[in-house]
Amino acid sequence: MSAPNVIVADTHELSVAGLLYLVHQAFESVQVETVKSRVALSNVLKNFPSGILIVNPYGVKDLDPASLLEVLADNPQVYPLLLVSRIDQEDLKPLIKFGAIGIITKNCSQREVLAALEAAIHQEKFVCNKVMEAFLAENDAADDLQSEKTLSEREIGVIRFIAKGLSTEEIGEELHLSPHTIHAHRKNILKKMNVKTPVELVVKAIREKLITV
Known part of the structure; x- marks a missing residue:
């Protein structure tokens, strides 16, 4: 893959270490920044012309899915790859509607993370199997409840x-x-x-x- 700029935004050090390993596996030469707060993320984005933002919307100080949407709206040049620690469809739905976006979980396989990075390069949507299964199960449950x-x-x-x-x-x-x-x-x-x-x-x-x- 061609080498983009990458920001990893999460406070969980093991997750960050794992992502850095996979990012370097995916790209031969890549510049990576790591941040742990919304303020730090905003500061890095000021000098971030384009690239991939791998972000845990539940694991960054002063950041949640709603405020992340504001950050993305102010920085349309970045591709957001969400690393979710929990799957909440109501929280994630506005982000999914944002545009090209990827969603993976911390339990995704290495193969899926690499596939998500490939999708990010081409500005394509990507949803890992665990997220898709959770969304389908939640929708089925809602349909059953409505039927009842x-x-x-x-x-x-x-x-x-x-x-x-x-x-x-x-x-x-x-x-x-x-x-x-x-x-x-x-x-x-x-x-x-x-x-x-x-x-x-x-x-x-x-x-x-x-x-x-």
């Missing part, structure tokens, strides 16, 4: 009858279902709507425009 909270047409119908003051047995007669089935519906509806009583349920259903009276 979504009321079916049958359940909304049951809420309408509850709002009319009908008992479990009377609702069962209207829908041609057993009282046991209606009882199960009522229990699930209360859980999905996060309420404890039929009165709270009806009030919330009206407020969220699930039913009208």
Whole structure:
């Protein structure tokens, strides 16, 4: 690979040492700066025309994902390669939308780190397998949660009858279902709507425009 300038921003000395080893493995001749604080990073960036910024957004003094985004916006000439110590999609989403960016974890293989450095040279997005798997798992969990909270047409119908003051047995007669089935519906509806009583349920259903009276 051609040799870029590289900044490594992290306070964890073992991580920094490992990254320096891999950076020198990747590039025959490279100038590397290491920093441990946002102030030091800003100072180095003033004389940093272009290159790669390997940064732990959770491991630099006075820096977090939000403030890192500000630093990147002020220095569009650098390619950010995030070294994340934890995978928080909400924190990382604004950074991912920033543009060309790489994301690796401290548990990534040497092969993936070298691949991330290769992507950085070509200004391409790169996400390591562990981050991708975590994002997919989080999205699947969110989808499952949303599915659990979504009321079916049958359940909304049951809420309408509850709002009319009908008992479990009377609702069962209207829908041609057993009282046991209606009882199960009522229990699930209360859980999905996060309420404890039929009165709270009806009030919330009206407020969220699930039913009208």
